[in-house]
Amino acid sequence: MRIDVLTVLPGLFDCFLKEGVIGKAISSGKVEVKVHNIRDFTTDKHRVVDDVPYGGGPGMVLKPEPIFRAYDELTKEGEKPYVLLTEPWGEKFNQEMAVELSKKPRLMIICGRYEGVDERVKSLVDREVSIGDYVLTGGELPAMVIMDAVLRLIPGVLGNLESLRADSFSDRGLLGYPNYTRPAEFRGMKVPEVLLSGHHKKIESWRKEQSLRKTLERRPEIIENLKRKGLLTKEELE
């Protein structure tokens, strides 16, 4: 997969693209991520990327020209990218969208900022995406959140280091079960006996029960959704 990011603050991506699983996926060539400074696509001496809003009002708006110039330049060759715009008012990002996006051969992420982008930029955009109902200073962190969730789904990126919790819980959106590792007792807190039993059937059913209980407690709407979709077996329902 190739991802092109358009931003006025490219430096924000430096650590993200170097460290950890994402850094390895890029250095190994499994995925290609290029960050472009929108300012590099301006033509005036002051490299202006924003301007005051028509009709008045507070703040600034990202100008269309530099973004269109960048888009034209970056889409001259290769496949047309699936274009995302990160804004607070977009479609809510979730695991389902991450899975869908991970199947695209090429993505472009335009990072919103200031009061937003000129509306005409939306003619380039396939999906306006929000990572939550709050307002940040820029769409760069949302772009990193989206890239992180998408890239880890690409075959070979996670390797065997981190299992892709492909069990039936996480891909039904159920909350995870409790995790423990050594020592078996720590500051008086013991690991549940069942997990030390080596009895895989018992361990699996304990984990399923824990996952369902936690989901019912914290996110009952997820259980309701699964019920409606008939994605809960009758023993899971009891």
Ligand SMILES: O=C(OCc1ccccc1)c1cn[nH]c1
């Ligand atoms: O704040 C966000 O993006 C930055 C942004 C972009 C455009 C105008 C204002 C702010 C955001 C929140 N969830 N998803 C994105």
